[in-house]
Amino acid sequence: MPSYSLKKLIVVAGLVCYSSFTLAAPSHGIAMHGDLKYSSDFTHFDYTNPDAPKGGSVKQWALGTFDSFNSFIIKGTPADGLGLIYDTLTSQSTDEPFSEYGLIAKTIDVADDNSSVTFVLNKNAKFSDGEPVTANDVAFTFKTLTTEGSPVYRIYYGDVKDVVIVDEHTIRFEFKSTKNAELPLIIGQLPVLPEHYWKDKDFNAPTLDKPVGSGPYMLDSYEAGRSITYKRNPNYWGADIPVNKGRYNFDFITYDYYRDTTVSLEAFKAGEYDFRQETSSKNWATSYVGPMFDNGQIIKAEIPHSRPTGMQAFVFNTRRDIFSNPDVRKALSYAFDFEWTNKNLFYSAYARTNSYFSNSEMAAEQPITPQETALLEPFKDQLPSEVFTDVFKAPVYDGSGNNRRELRTALRLLKSAGWELKNGKLLNKETGQAFTFEILLVQKEFERIVAPMLKNLKQMGIEANIRIVDVSQYINRLRDFDFDMVVSSFGQSSSPGNEQREFWGSYNADMKGSRNIIGIKNPVIDALIEKIIEAPSRQELVYRTRALDRVLQWNYYVIPQFHSTSYRIAYKPFFGMPKTRPLYDIGFDTWWVKEPTK
Known part of the structure; x- marks a missing residue:
């Protein structure tokens, strides 16, 4: 498990020696691959109106309920909109694949060998209670999130070796490896929490105490579990800096909750x-x-x-014995008749998802390239042969609802995996165990989509049931991996990187609260994730991500659904x-x- 080191978390007085960390010129921004779109003298993003009027109140909706204003831990159900309270070191532009510009950080210095990144903070940055934001707050946040926060943070920031407070407004993050080009941008996404606020509080407990943040909004009022209102901070320190000009224009934002x-x-x-x-x-x-x-x-x-749509799917919990065999998972994929569902339930509004990186150049939707083959060849004995020979496509139907041929294919796969159909029930040949499982849902509306699949499963002799629970129970059951199958999604960015560890990495398959809800433990996938993180160019990133996509596809970890x-x-x-x-x-x-x- 990644660890946080305090050995170099010290304030250095006077002149600081940078001999071990040769820095490039300080920059206003950083791009993952290629050049920044916006120059150092930019005044606002192209997709904002710098003259937008401020004022007015806006209401949105949220599902379920909430019992906490601490969204950084795995306990409790956090309220919607809490991200409005906190600023991060940098701000990502949404008209570039992956570029960030200074927010709390005024400048960003990446070492020439990518062994560290140094942020010089904006001296005007303040928390909502008027206290200044300092390097101590940044260091406190990093330590707290990686030791007491959700396991996601330990994985996401796992390549950070040390944190050095250079002076009151300068902080350096030193890396375990020089090969992770994305890491400086990942550190830039760090929200900054006030040390003075949290020092006497239990960070690991849900709370309805009003938080102190550094962002454009403050918590104004709430009715526990029913509504929450945020007020634009009239003294917000960053209202007019380039990354914020023309944004955050509403005086009040309210989320009303509906069951x-x-x-x-x-x-x-x-x-x-x-x-x-x-x-x-x-x-x-x-x-x-x-x-x-x-x-x-x-x-x-x-x-x-132009956003990658990622993967929405019926997700197997492969920790369950009945879903541990890829042939079983493949067989069950024949139970979802997308063509009939799309025509009869969706008004033909969707496209079938076949890739974990759909709607992007990273999707493995064409025959394998020599570059991908070279990446995968060392693992050939550990991979399904189709990875090298075929383009993955989920089962395709004619939309008529007549799927006998496909269900026969599914039953042959199940038979080869040790199951047999007897008197209308699918039984394990050795134990006589019936094939039954539960599909956990949080939205009742999804029941109509699942119901036709249950009918097809019934024809295979499989008894599947739907259980609908409230949001809080659903979150807790996912955190504990207490489910057989769920409907879930894995969002992707235009620049895949460290988050792939969270989704598919063996290291957190048994870590409660992690995002590897499938329970994947696959050394080939682990190796490919590291290849993606270390990609030296955009083109290499594309090839490496496609290779990962193929391995995920042909292991049938999910039953892909659809996207728009x-x-x-x-x-x-x-x-x-x-x-x-x-x-x-x-x-x-x-x-x-x-x-x-x-």
Whole structure:
């Protein structure tokens, strides 16, 4: 497990010797591959309106409930919107694949050999209680998150060897390896917490105490479990710096909680809140109609995006014995008839997902290249042969609902894996155990999508049941890996890197609260993740990610579902928004209220 070292966490007075860390010239930003889009004298991102008016109140919706304002631990259910409270060292632009610019950090210095990154903090940076943000706060945050926070942080920041406080406003992170080009950007994503606020508190406990942050908003008021309101900090130190100009324009942002997405949609149509992103194709096709849409009381829009859509899927918990065999997992993939589902339930609104990196150049959707073959050849004896010979495609149906041939294929696979169909039930040949499992859901609306698959599983002799639980119970069961199958998603960026360890790394397969909910323990995948992290160029990153994609695909860890390449949004007409939209985000934080109330 990655460890945090305090050996060099010291304040160095006077002149500091940098002889071991030859730095490039201090920069206002850093790009993963290639050049920065914005020069050092930029005043705002292209997708913002620097003259956007400030003011007004906005309501959004959230699902379930909350019982904590501490989103950094695995206990409790954190409230929505808490990210508005905290600033990070850098801010990522959403019209570049992966570039960051100074936020709390005024400059960024990466060592020539990539052995460290040094951040010089903006001396104007302050917390919401007026206390200055210092290098001590950054060091405290890093130590606290990696020792007391969610296991995600230990994995994500695992390549950091030491943290050195150079002076009050300068901090250096030293790395275990020089090969992780993404690490300086990953450190830049570190939220900064106030040491003075947390020093007398139990960080590892859920809390409803109002937090102190450094971001553009402060917690204003809340009704436990039902609503939470954030107020724009009128004294926010970073309101006019380039990465923030034209953003965070609303005076108040409220999240109202609903137990059910159907109720939340009806509340939106009744005017109870102001903005909604729709994920249900059925709702989009059938429910966003009526007088309020015809007369302009509510505007609906589909906005194409260039964001990788990642993988949404039925996810196996491979820690369960019944799902430990890849042939069994492959057989069960035949139970999901996407073509029938898309036509009859989704109004043909979706595309089938076959790649973990869909809608991006990293997707392994073409025959394997020589570069990928060279990467995978050393592991040939540990890989399915199809990795080298075939392009992965999930089972394809004709949309008629007649899938007898495919189900026969599934039964042959199950038979080869030690299962047999007897009197309509699939039984283990050795133990006589019946093949049964539970699909855990948090959204009742997904029941209609799962139901046809249950019918197909029944034809295989498999008894699968749906269990719908509330948000808090769902989160806790995922943290404890207490499920057979869930519907989940693995989001991807345009520049895959350290987060792949969280998703698929053996190191955290048994770590409660980790994001490796599948339970993958595969040394080939571990090796490929490190290859991705160490990719020396964009082209190499693409090849290495495609190689990982192929190995994930052919191990049948999930049953892929579907994706859309557009955002479906609906909103009240009082919003203004910039003419230029970001490529990789909706950009809601750049919107404003046209005529703010005084």
